[in-house]
Amino acid sequence: MKILGISAHYHDSAAALVVDGVPVSAVQEERLSRHKNDAGFPSNAIEWCLTNAGLEADDLDAVVFYERSMLKFERILTSALRTFPYSWRSFPHAIKNSLGEKVWVRGIISSYLGVPRKKILFTAHHASHAAAAFLTSPSRRAAILTADGVGEWATVTAGHGTRAPGATDITLLREIRYPHSLGMLYSTFTAYLGFAVNEDEYKVMGLAAYGRPTMVEQVRKLIRRTPDGGFALAPEYFEYETTASRSYSSRFEDLFGSPRTPFEPIDMETTEGRRFADCAASVQRVLEDTLVEMARALHDETGLPDLCLGGGVALNGVANARILAESGFQRVFVPPAPGDAGCALGAALYADRIYFKNPDRDIPDHPFWGPAVDARELAKAATEDGQTVQELDDARLVERIADDLAAGRVVGWMDGASEFGPRALGHRSILASPQSREMRDRLNRDIKRREEFRPFAPVTPLETADRYFELPSGGARLGRFMSGVFPVRPEYRSALGAITHVDGSARVQTLDQAMAPRLHALLVAFGKRTGLPVLLNTSFNVAGEPIVNRALEGYSTFRRCGIDALVAGGVVVTKAAAPPREVAS
Numbered sequence: 001m002k003i004l005g006i007s008a009h010y011h012d013s014a015a016a017l018v019v020d021g022v023p024v025s026a027v028q029e030e031r032l033s034r035h036k037n038d039a040g041f042p043s044n045a046i047e048w049c050l051t052n053a054g055l056e057a058d059d060l061d062a063v064v065f066y067e068r069s070m071l072k073f074e075r076i077l078t079s080a081l082r083t084f085p086y087s088w089r090s091f092p093h094a095i096k097n098s099l100g101e102k103v104w105v106r107g108i109i110s111s112y113l114g115v116p117r118k119k120i121l122f123t124a125h126h127a128s129h130a131a132a133a134f135l136t137s138p139s140r141r142a143a144i145l146t147a148d149g150v151g152e153w154a155t156v157t158a159g160h161g162t163r164a165p166g167a168t169d170i171t172l173l174r175e176i177r178y179p180h181s182l183g184m185l186y187s188t189f190t191a192y193l194g195f196a197v198n199e200d201e202y203k204v205m206g207l208a209a210y211g212r213p214t215m216v217e218q219v220r221k222l223i224r225r226t227p228d229g230g231f232a233l234a235p236e237y238f239e240y241e242t243t244a245s246r247s248y249s250s251r252f253e254d255l256f257g258s259p260r261t262p263f264e265p266i267d268m269e270t271t272e273g274r275r276f277a278d279c280a281a282s283v284q285r286v287l288e289d290t291l292v293e294m295a296r297a298l299h300d301e302t303g304l305p306d307l308c309l310g311g312g313v314a315l316n317g318v319a320n321a322r323i324l325a326e327s328g329f330q331r332v333f334v335p336p337a338p339g340d341a342g343c344a345l346g347a348a349l350y351a352d353r354i355y356f357k358n359p360d361r362d363i364p365d366h367p368f369w370g371p372a373v374d375a376r377e378l379a380k381a382a383t384e385d386g387q388t389v390q391e392l393d394d395a396r397l398v399e400r401i402a403d404d405l406a407a408g409r410v411v412g413w414m415d416g417a418s419e420f421g422p423r424a425l426g427h428r429s430i431l432a433s434p435q436s437r438e439m440r441d442r443l444n445r446d447i448k449r450r451e452e453f454r455p456f457a458p459v460t461p462l463e464t465a466d467r468y469f470e471l472p473s474g475g476a477r478l479g480r481f482m483s484g485v486f487p488v489r490p491e492y493r494s495a496l497g498a499i500t501h502v503d504g505s506a507r508v509q510t511l512d513q514a515m516a517p518r519l520h521a522l523l524v525a526f527g528k529r530t531g532l533p534v535l536l537n538t539s540f541n542v543a544g545e546p547i548v549n550r551a552l553e554g555y556s557t558f559r560r561c562g563i564d565a566l567v568a569g570g571v572v573v574t575k576a577a578a579p580p581r582e583v584a585s
């Protein structure tokens with residue numbers, strides 16, 4: 001059975017194709033359209049998914065949209081009526097931007113793909129998140145917790161799932177509904193701290209490490225725990241229901257002070273800079289505490305050892321690590337794409353297992369469902385452009401790049417199919433030595449062109465990860481897709497200066513050799529030269545651009561920033577300014 005999943009029209013549009021119960025292709029629209037966080041109808045992603053599998057739209061048995069658009073329409077309409085007349089300004093905006101085409105999704109999909117309307121199905125938004133988290137995990141029975149900004153009505157769901165031959169089940173026991181939302185709480189602080197909502201939430205988490213949670217009591221005025229184990233936001237501090245331009249109220253500002261303007265630098269040497277960092281640390285702490293308590297209650301209720309986490313909130317690696325440590329679950333699974341893009345895959349899997357009742361299948365445990373890089377394309381472009389191009393076999397390439405990295409060069413690394421999800425996990429990465437703070441500053445300044453407080457993540461072989469990082473039981477699993485933040489062992493913090501965050505932590509990827517064997521070999525070769533089989537691994541893009549997809553985009557990025565060497569397959573390109581070492585080829 002061939003099922004296409006689609007998420008679109010909010011942010012991070014994507015398409016995913018599931019054939020006979022297993023993903024074949026999945027890609028976010030932004031990687032193809034080259035518009036970051038592209039929210040439009042994912043026509044490029046759909047076309048690529050079908051072409052990659054050698055299918056026509058006629059071959060599809062079903063097309064599944066990741067949420068119930070009429071329910072979302074109802075939520076926006078109801079919210080607007082509830083807060084009328086204050087909402088009269090935001091309602092047209094919400095209709096235009098949040099809904100727009102969404103209500104007419106069945107007609108759009110039908111006319112775009114030419115599939116009959118009866119083949120078009122809809123899943124609930126959080127069922128898509130739950131399916132993306134549970135059905136891609138190796139767990140056969142797990143508790144499921146999802147949390148995001150909002151879907152139709154739900155913002156948090158809690159339940160459990162079972163995978164058994166012919167009897168897959170996902171039961172969501174309860175939900176918390178809009179406007180009460182952990183994602184909206186965090187996004188409100190994201191906006192208050194001068195960052196882009198739905199995009200820069202991870203900057204708040206990065207900034208939190210510089211601060212102290214001195215304003216936890218103030219944040220707790222915004223979010224009240226309810227007797228049933230849920231929470232409710234205090235409406236007087238928020239305005240996202242009533243205006244499109246601002247998410248917090250003047251009472252919010254009374255509590256936390258004046259907001260940061262987006263272009264104001266954050267200087268930790270100033271009182272203002274420290275206030276913003278303390279504010280980030282405080283909302284981060286409250287988010288973690290709330291998630292840990294909800295997860296603990298779900299553990300006590302289900303008695304299950306495994307937890308699958310979904311929704312955009314599951315991108316918060318500090319919270320995930322605390323859930324693992326404190327909620328009682330032995331294993332916590334976060335998929336590579338827990339946010340709305342991942343819902344395209346979740347919706348397709350949900351339809352396959354639960355709507356069509358197809359047999360359970362193990363999903364390959366990796367994130368590489370996107371377009372493959374073409375090394376010949378890179379060689380051709382670089383040669384025509386007069387750059388130094390070499391073609392090496394795998395063993396020589398690994399030794400050569402390990403030499404470059406040990407010499408302090410920065411490498412753009414493209415290998416095979418691209419990652420589905422926001423993290424570069426070894427196929428579209430910028431790699432560098434993890435050893436010095438100067439390297440971190442150089443990458444932030446000359447390559448990524450982003451704020452200096454932003455940390456970089458390390459990648460290290462799974463088998464030796466706990467030598468350098470304090471991984472609790474279950475921590476290596478969270479690190480598989482870079483979903484947990486853990487302490488760097490104190491004795492290695494100065495030796496790993498480029499990837500150790502200000503609080504001594506790192507969002508480490510624990511690399512299983514079978515998942516990305518070439519990167520694994522590179523780590524081992526780098527370890528032989530430096531004594532540390534650890535590399536700095538950051539997504540291959542510059543600020544404001546999506547992660548590179550094709551070889552040409554990697555080449556264009558390489559030419560525009562301070563990357564010294566670029567790899568795709570067996571092809572290595574170097575800039576004239578950074579000549580390669582003498583290596584026989």
Ligand SMILES: [Fe+2]
Pocket residue numbers: 125129148149150151311312339340
């Ligand atoms: Fe969502």
